[in-house]
Every structure is written in structure tokens, then in C-alpha cells.
Amino acid sequence: MSLTAETPTTTSQDHVEGTSLPDLLYSDVEEDLRSSVRALVTARSPWSDVLARTEAEERVDVDLWARLGRDLGVLGLPVAEDRGGAGASWREVAVVAEELGRAVAAVPFLGSAVMATAVLDRIGATDLLEGLAEGAVTAALLIPFGQLAGNTWRSTCTRDGDTVSGTVRSVADARVADVLLVPTQDGALVQVAVDQEQVTRTPVVSLDETRPLVDIVLDRAAAELVAADASSAVEHATVVGAAVLASEQLGVAEWCLQATVGYLQDRRQFGRTLASYQALRHRCADLWVQVTQARAVARYAAACAAEDSPDLPVAASLAQALCSDVAVHAAEECLQLHGGIGFTWENPVHLYLKRATSSALALGSPHAHRSKLGRLVNLPAPLPEELP
Amino acid sequence: MTTTAPATASTEPMPAPAGEAPGIPLLPSDEEQMIRESVAGIVSRYGHEYFQQCSESGEPMTKLWQDLSRAGFLGLTVPEEYGGSGAGLTQLAVVLEELSAGGCPELAMVLSQGMGAPIIARHATAEQKQRFLPGIADGTEKFVFALTEPDAGSNSHNVSTTARLDGDEWVVRGTKYYISGVDHCDHFLLVAKTGTDEVSGRGRLTLFVVDRDTPGLTRQLLKTALRAPERQFTLFFDDVRLPADSVIGEVGGGLAAVFDGLNPERVLSAVICTGVARYALDKAVRYTKERKVWGVPIAQHQAVQHPLAAAHIEVEAARTMTFRAAALFDAGLPAGETSNMSKYLSAKAGMHALDTAIQVHGGNGLADEYGLADLWSIVRLQQIAPVSNEMVLNHVAQHSLGLPRSY
Numbered sequence A: 001m002s003l004t005a006e007t008p009t010t011t012s013q014d015h016v017e018g019t020s021l022p023d024l025l026y027s028d029v030e031e032d033l034r035s036s037v038r039a040l041v042t043a044r045s046p047w048s049d050v051l052a053r054t055e056a057e058e059r060v061d062v063d064l065w066a067r068l069g070r071d072l073g074v075l076g077l078p079v080a081e082d083r084g085g086a087g088a089s090w091r092e093v094a095v096v097a098e099e100l101g102r103a104v105a106a107v108p109f110l111g112s113a114v115m116a117t118a119v120l121d122r123i124g125a126t127d128l129l130e131g132l133a134e135g136a137v138t139a140a141l142l143i144p145f146g147q148l149a150g151n152t153w154r155s156t157c158t159r160d161g162d163t164v165s166g167t168v169r170s171v172a173d174a175r176v177a178d179v180l181l182v183p184t185q186d187g188a189l190v191q192v193a194v195d196q197e198q199v200t201r202t203p204v205v206s207l208d209e210t211r212p213l214v215d216i217v218l219d220r221a222a223a224e225l226v227a228a229d230a231s232s233a234v235e236h237a238t239v240v241g242a243a244v245l246a247s248e249q250l251g252v253a254e255w256c257l258q259a260t261v262g263y264l265q266d267r268r269q270f271g272r273t274l275a276s277y278q279a280l281r282h283r284c285a286d287l288w289v290q291v292t293q294a295r296a297v298a299r300y301a302a303a304c305a306a307e308d309s310p311d312l313p314v315a316a317s318l319a320q321a322l323c324s325d326v327a328v329h330a331a332e333e334c335l336q337l338h339g340g341i342g343f344t345w346e347n348p349v350h351l352y353l354k355r356a357t358s359s360a361l362a363l364g365s366p367h368a369h370r371s372k373l374g375r376l377v378n379l380p381a382p383l384p385e386e387l388p
Numbered sequence B: 001m002t003t004t005a006p007a008t009a010s011t012e013p014m015p016a017p018a019g020e021a022p023g024i025p026l027l028p029s030d031e032e033q034m035i036r037e038s039v040a041g042i043v044s045r046y047g048h049e050y051f052q053q054c055s056e057s058g059e060p061m062t063k064l065w066q067d068l069s070r071a072g073f074l075g076l077t078v079p080e081e082y083g084g085s086g087a088g089l090t091q092l093a094v095v096l097e098e099l100s101a102g103g104c105p106e107l108a109m110v111l112s113q114g115m116g117a118p119i120i121a122r123h124a125t126a127e128q129k130q131r132f133l134p135g136i137a138d139g140t141e142k143f144v145f146a147l148t149e150p151d152a153g154s155n156s157h158n159v160s161t162t163a164r165l166d167g168d169e170w171v172v173r174g175t176k177y178y179i180s181g182v183d184h185c186d187h188f189l190l191v192a193k194t195g196t197d198e199v200s201g202r203g204r205l206t207l208f209v210v211d212r213d214t215p216g217l218t219r220q221l222l223k224t225a226l227r228a229p230e231r232q233f234t235l236f237f238d239d240v241r242l243p244a245d246s247v248i249g250e251v252g253g254g255l256a257a258v259f260d261g262l263n264p265e266r267v268l269s270a271v272i273c274t275g276v277a278r279y280a281l282d283k284a285v286r287y288t289k290e291r292k293v294w295g296v297p298i299a300q301h302q303a304v305q306h307p308l309a310a311a312h313i314e315v316e317a318a319r320t321m322t323f324r325a326a327a328l329f330d331a332g333l334p335a336g337e338t339s340n341m342s343k344y345l346s347a348k349a350g351m352h353a354l355d356t357a358i359q360v361h362g363g364n365g366l367a368d369e370y371g372l373a374d375l376w377s378i379v380r381l382q383q384i385a386p387v388s389n390e391m392v393l394n395h396v397a398q399h400s401l402g403l404p405r406s407y
Helices: A029-043 A047-053 A062-070 A091-104 A109-123 A126-134 A231-266 A278-307 A312-337 A340-341 A349-361 A366-376 B031-046 B047-057 B062-070 B089-101 B108-121 B126-138 B256-289 B302-330 B336-360 B362-366 B373-381 B387-402
Strands: A139-141 A157-160 A163-172 A181-185 A187-192 A199-206 A215-224 A225-229 B142-148 B162-166 B167-182 B185-195 B203-211 B217-222 B232-245
Touching: A029 A062, A029 A091, A029 A109, A029 A139, A029 B256, A047 A062, A047 A349, A091 A231, A091 A278, A109 A139, A109 A163, A109 A181, A109 A225, A109 A231, A139 A231, A139 B203, A181 A215, A187 A215, A199 B232, A215 B047, A231 A278, A231 A312, A231 A349, A278 A312, A278 B302, A312 A349, A349 B217, A366 B062, B031 B062, B047 B373, B062 B089, B089 B108, B089 B256, B089 B302, B108 B126, B108 B185, B108 B203, B108 B256, B167 B185, B167 B203, B167 B217, B185 B336, B203 B232, B203 B256, B256 B302, B256 B336, B256 B373, B256 B387, B336 B362, B336 B387
Parallel strands: A139 A181, B142 B185, B162 B185
Antiparallel strands: A157 A163, A163 A215, A181 A187, A187 A225, A199 A215, B162 B167, B167 B232, B185 B203, B217 B232
């Protein structure tokens, strides 16, 4: 059974700007892109390697990361060609994220190719952007990974002349970054090279070791100003991050459903395949419904990011609120329906469950996104005086 | 059989050492099994069709009631000196669960035997007890209960129907609504405001016994979705004069007396749900084993089996807690929390079991002939009455968990 073969595709972008909803189907170009990325990660990042790397010294798959930039050129997709990018959009980025999620690949795609790229592109920091787009430089935006996307956070890092100081905990995708993009208390954005004594990166043990986190301490680190007023660019980058993360979560959920269906068709008990039991078939069918819903909201969020739609904050929170829960549920069902085998270290299900669980907290929990959605769609929470 | 054996006759419990809590038997006692078999035998002579007929006509299930009286099942909660058997709520709950499991959930039993008898036995004068209890015990005297008002539902303190003393008579003015079975009753217990507490500002409530045909009292049918022999009414009290000896218990102490009836009411509501659930699951099991589609009985399918099995588990859990609540009440221990929780669990389990049974019957689930969908309303009612599931959650949140009062 092929789950993806049934995914509808479209050849034309018949969406007319401002007059209708964006097309949520995958274009042929996007499907070609998917095939290339899947072929690379299947060859270079099988789950057994991913599992081994969670206990290795080097947690990040730097070889795969280099190949994504050098061989496939998918690290600068949303960047215009005159800025060194591929001149595609966040829609294509989202397809790459789906495939990387499907493989729980240990690469800093979300941090560098999504959030750092988004903030630099917004500001127009062309030089740095070129390095990121071609894969020569890896950057990380210094925000706590659990921080709710949007304008809910203010940095505590302070500038003093050409230096910056501060502590940011639980930053994702910064472990192998060459450059740290540091939002500062005064609303600026500075870039900090990591190869200086004044920058300390301390790995923290976290649930999902395929996306390792570090605590970062900057102690009068040499810094170069990127933009004096970067608040809205940083805010935008986190919202784009949330939108693209939804596609990664979709990839996780799709893998879990596919693996579950495959296992149930294979495994026999009481003289029949598990897939022949109605109770299990229904659970898979329910999951298919949820994954289909997740695909719709993730695609819409990616399309809104691609078009810089005013609906992007709503679309991103909607996608996070749904895809976070669907990915966790899919991974839990995958584990449960694999029985005892799903519980073993030598089975990849736990990698997906951990990725899904940590991604659900990343850039705001589903609850935080629902709460934010309430404000965005004018369903405000009761005022304190309205509570009993 | 003659009358039901008193609570301790057939299974003399081991005397508990001083200071040790009374226990609940792990297995049903001989007495309980005897009651169950006897009631199941009686109700099986009528079946659910009888309940349906009486629901249609609005007549009480008189023949069934008389059979229960002859077998001594109406006097379980009445002390022996007043013609009852002085058993307890547990035994009454067993009877009502079996009636419900036989397709005849008898609401009148909740109000007369469940509420009327313990309130009168605990709070009335000897003269009042002599006047009312023997009739409750043999079923010739039916009580209902008039508490709720348009602005006093869950909040009993808010009662606005007033009773004032005029000479040696009480004069009652006000309106009560959602009063069940008034047309079937002989007397009802009325909660009315007889003063105001200076400190709390709450009404001082007093409990009265009222003859159904007292002048000045009129009733109006309140049409509801409930399909049961009992109808609901609005009662209008237009200067209804009651003799001084109508007061049950202390003047101003009505709420304390009423509270003695609320826990039994919850337990008995719970067993209506668990009984109807057993009735529905029994029907569902028989139907799904007989009904064949594509060559196999539909009971062969896990999507049919699993919901029924889940419903059975939920019902058994609810029953366990419900009979624990009854035992606490009978032991004179605080039973409010457990009664509330058992009503909540049973209402939900009953709803789920009945709904599942209807679903596995397919289109037949809605046919009167299959006797399921018409019970939906009585189980649905238990999600709201005698206390809404939401009020149970409020109570548990506040009193069991110590969370701030939210209502």
C-alpha cells in the first residue's frame, strides 16, 4: 500500500492573488523536489544511523547537511536568486521539511534554513544570506526553542559597544552553527561568530536528541550589527518557523501511519494478519483522517508564508495547534500498534515519538497556539473580572 | 414469598471490632441474591411493554406496584414498627436496579421509598410517622417532592415560595415547577421559605407535608421529552392553607431534613441508569449474536464487540461505586461525595451503554418494538437530575480537591 501515491497533485497554480484561497495541493515541481530529498535522506540517513547518532559525540549529521546544500541546493529555496537563493518559496521549503521530518533527520534545517534565513531575508542582509543559501554558513537565531512564535518575547541580551552579553537557554540547531543571530534587548539583531572564547555553548540533555539543544552564554562577545530595528523581522521569522515546523510534524505523522499500516499487514497473530482486525483497521482509518486534516492546515500555513499573507499568524497557529497533536497521536498509535516491538530501542518508533513530543512544545505548545488563535480570530479570553 | 428478610437475617455479618470501619461484602449476600431473583421474576411478568403502555397513557404502573407491595419491597426503608422491614437504601437500590434491568425504571420509588420514607422516619413526629409510613410501606400512600422553582434549581437556598403563620395555620404562596408525578401522588413534601437568616441572608426553609387536593393548589402539565408514566407539573400555591401539624421537623430546619433525602435520591438515580444499562446491554448482546450481515453475526466484529465491552466495564465500575455509596448511607457515614460521584459515573455509563445498544441495533434501535430508544429520555434526564453532572464536578472540585469555589 502506498499512502503518498494517493496524495492528489496539481500541475497548475490556479490561485489568483487576493481573490481565492491558495492552492493546497502539491505541484509537480514540489513532488520532484520531494523525490530528490527523499532519495538523499533514504540513502544517507537511514533510521539506524539516526539512532546511532543520538548516542554519538557528534549529534548533528553534518554530512547530510552539507549534501542538502551542496548537492541538492535546498537550503536557500525561499531566497531570491539575486540574493544567492533558488527563487522558490516557503511552500517548497515546507516540502523539504516534510521529508526531513519523515526521516527524523538530525540536521539544523529549521534553525538555519528556515528561521535564520527568514530573519535575514526580511532584513535584507544579503551577504550573510548568500552564505546560508549555498550551505557555506550555518546560522541559528537565538531564541529559546519553546518560545511561542510571534511578538511574545523580548531578549535579555544586551549590547555594549561592539559586544553583546546574555544567556539564552535551550536553543535548537545552534550546536553546529557558525554564526549566532542574537536579538537584543533594544530590538536590534547582531551576529556573533561562535569561534571566540566569549561564546559558550553547553549541550543540554533533551528528549529529542535528533534535534539537540544547547544553552548559550555570551560574555562580552564580539558582535556585528545586522539591523538596529529587527523586532518585526524576528517575530516574522518565528511565525514562519512555526508554519514550516507544521510540515515537519506532518512528515513525522505520515511516517508513523505508513509504518503502522505496514507492520499490521505483516505481523500475524491467531493465524491472521493484525491488519485483518477491525479494531486496528479503524484506528488506522481515524489516523488517516487526522493526517489528512494536518496536511491541509500545514499546506495552508506554508502557502501563507510563501505569499506573505496577512493570514499567516492565524495559519501558523492553526497548523501548530493541530499538527502538534496529530504528530504526537500518530507516534503514540504507532508505538501502541507495534506492541512490545514498538517499545524496543532497536525500533525507530521512539525516535518519532520523541521528535513529535519535543516539536509539540517547540515555538509554543498547542495550548499556547490555541490561546493565541483566540485573540487572533477575536475570541478573547474572559477578563479577570468576568471570572468567578 | 412473604416479606423480604430484614437486612441481617440471612447473612449475619461478623461483628466489627470497636473502632473498625464497617465492610462491604465482596460477593452479593444471599439476601441480595434473593431480592434480585424475586424482583426480576416479578418484573418479567410485565416487561418493558408495560412501561411503554403506562408511559403512553400517563397511568402509574399500578399492577407492578401492587405486586411489589405484596412481596414487601415497598417497605424496605420504613422501620419495622411502622409496617416496613427496616432494611436500608442498599436493599432498595437492589430492587430499583432490578426493576430497571427488567425494563421498568420506577421513578415513583425514588420519591416515596427513597426520599419520603427516610425523611419522615428521621424528622417527623410519632403521630406523623403513624399517619404516613404504613401507607408508604404497603404502597397505598405515594409521596412526591416539591422543591425546585424557576429560580431555585441547583441552588436550593434560593426558594421563594413562602409560608407564613396565620393563626394556627400556614399560608403558602408561590410556584414550584418540574414537580414529577403529582397526579399519581397522595401527598407531597413541600419546601417553603418561612424566614430569612439575618447573618447569611439566606432563606430559612421549612418542610411541609401537603395533601394533593388541598384547596388553592392548582397544577399545570409541563410537557417534556421524558417518556415515563410520571408527568411533570407546575404547581401554583394561591394562599394554600395548611394545618400547623403539616410541618415535618423543625420550622426553619427544612433543608437539613431535605438533605437526608438527597443522597438516597442520587443513589437511586444511579441504579436507574445502571439497571437500564444492563437491560440495554443484554438486548444488544442477544441481538448482535442473532443478526447476520454478510453471512456472520454482527457480534463477530470487533467494532461491535469493543464498544459493548467498554460499556459493560463502565457500568460495572459505576455499580461498584453506587453500592458503596448506599452502604455508606446505611452505615450512617458521610455519603455525599460518594453518592454524587456514583450518580455522575452511572449517568455517563448508562448513557453510553444505552447509546451503544441503540447503535448496534442499526435502524431497529429506534423502533418502539425493540424497546430501547424510548428509554433514552429517562437516562438523559439523569445527566441533569437530581443534580447535574456539572454540579457534581463543581462539588468534587471544591470539596474533594480543595479547589476554589467556582459557582
